[in-house]
Amino acid sequence: MKKTLLYFVYSLLPTAYCLLPTSSYSQQDSSSSSQNAIYNRPFISLGKTNTAVGGYLEGNTNYFSEDGVTEGFSMELRRFNIFLYSRIHERIKFISELEFEHGTEEIALETALLDFEFHPAFNLRAGILLPQIGLVNANHDSPKWDFVERPISSTAIIPTTLSEVGVGFHGKFFSNAGTVAYDVYLMNGLQDGIILNEEGRTHLASGKNPEMFGEDNNGVPMFNARLAFSNSKLGEIGLSWYGGVYNSFRLDGVEVDAKRKLSLTAFDLSTAIRKLKIQGELAFVKIQVPEGLEELYGTNQYGAFLELGHPILKKKMLGFEDAQLSVHLRAEKADFNQGTFVFDGSKIGDEVSALSFGLSWRPLAGSVIRANYRYHWIYDFFGNPPAHLGGIQVGIATYF
């Protein structure tokens, strides 16, 4: 799969480059695609110098109860992220993002990359980057979303926010029909903690490791690619893949274990029908696990979400021009183990479904006050009657 994708993408590049000799370096794309997401932030356009500082702030209240058991009401300052952008040259850009979660509980350098634009269809990107997997990972800034929580499929299946040390290329091809965007990267990749972790299930997010910014755990890079098509009518659809060998099969040059691979495939959609905004993501994981662990650590997972948003009021409100009040609905599901029990072949549970309703008010495009109601049906490994989790969140998020 990896080799095929590599061959496909790399064989496409020179051909595409030759077909577009008249493309202008300065050609701009104003779409809000995942590929552009890191530069589609308001702070960059505000400054008059080559360097700009910005960021976003996100906080919310929580009131949840699982089958009548509640911790009560609490508040959290979920994220305070600082961006630093510099246009080193007309075609060389630097951007970084430093994230503070829950105050200083977790501090992470989420992005620090350089983009060299050789041609709109051929840009070199290197540094700490956000792999292009699905809709949310590279486009996860909270002020862009109308729900406090990220979709389950985007966190528990796709391990958003996943940032990695990597290098690769991205670009766009423009035609009357629309824009084709591609991304191809090599990166150190997720590591051993995907299984035998404290989650007790296959959990890609547990494969993150601070050491992955320093060196690969197995000397075999992972590969990420995304191909997207967009136009003004369709919006954007994307197909992405991330995968490779994740386990430490080699220590001190000695092979101590079999190589085990993971494959994460995602389809995403972002479109609108009249004023109805539609976003969705469908992700599949296939993973090899050691013999005997297949039942406990699922070898196949999937997750999906579909989010609908519709403005109900857009006008001057409380002194804000073009303020917007909108309603939102999100349906989502994640199956963490699609396997079956060895003893009778019946389906393993370990899945969650959720429905969320939201109301958001945006005085500006990059600032939002939102209230959500979430309800989860949580099935344990054995498929027992579900636990019910429900709650209300009210939050704020804004770019600055």
Added chain:
Amino acid sequence: MLKYISLLLITAIALVSCSKLVPPEPAPEEVLAGTVPGLTQAQEKEHLVGDAFFGKVFGTADGLGPVFVQTTCSNCHVGNGKGHPSTMVTRFGNNQGSAFDYLNNKGGAQLQPRAIAGYVPEYLPSEANVITRRLAPIVMGLGYIAALSDQSILANADSADLNGDGISGRPCYVDPSSFFIPQSFHIPNNGKYIGRFGKKAEKVTLLDQVVFALKQDIGITSDFDPQDIFNPLSGNFTGDQVADPEVSSYVVNSLVFYMRTLKAPERRNAEDPDVKEGEKLFGQIGCESCHKPDHVTAVSDIEALSNKTFHPFSDFLLHDMGPALDDGYPEGGAASNEWRTPALWGLGLAETTQGGKMFLLHDGRATGIEQALSFHGGESQNARNAFFTLSETQRKQVIKFLMSL
């Protein structure tokens, strides 16, 4: 402006109504959770600490393995209830006729069929001619059983069947662990003590059971047993890369406290006429000879467990259960055909922790109560026969009674 005020009001009402919009708590008798009545606030807090450890999933970084069965207590004792067939443990040995070899040098007595990455899981050796599987028991109400005096258990023993009722329950005397501290109600017998936990009553205390399960099921060493488990076929004393002991006595004691303070399952529909009639029949056909309904605890260091009447429907004695339930595997002081009478409380909620089905008996072979009864033999043969001679209505009443437990 009126719109905004309305919106603010709606939002405010929604927030004030938070507790009305979230899932309600199930009725206490419908779930296997909750604490023994009368705990102090400090004890409630300690219970929650143990609860967290009970649900903790051990990963490689925590010392899981190197060989193991499950990664957390709560995977086997899901929802504190009876286990699911997929989490059964396997024990094996070699029956040599006059002697029984637990094949310790081949990975016995318990199989750990899983291993951390890069390590070799155990498999059943060719010498194993006895293989038995065990379903995890319910962990509710164990504090009451732990607080029962040996004298109370002995009061129901009749190993020579002197009363001639065909029931000859006997206490299971086993060697205590090195860290066993007898309480006032423990009575030694030639250095041995009565086992009351485990399907063959092979463990004297909950502490024994917790230390054993941490090591044999999860591969977690503790202050009480710091020697890590390993696959002898992979090399003796090779193991995970986490220093032993992997958990402290605090963790172990918290787990024990958690189990000691889980309440006994509550009855449902106890006043239903059919249930009451079923209860009467249950006694009349002789089931209560082993499944004793009432016991009283001795004085306990946990005041809420002192001198309390409880209803486990067990005598905590070993009984010959006949050839159909003879697993060929002697354990502790029990012969292969002997089993400790299991408590029946929580039986009616088995389906809520066993994936919507019912898996009964030591290896989950029975998928219903009638089927479980059909396997009863040995000392329980007469009660079994009496049950199957009842009318269909009466059998349903007995089952309805059992489902009310």
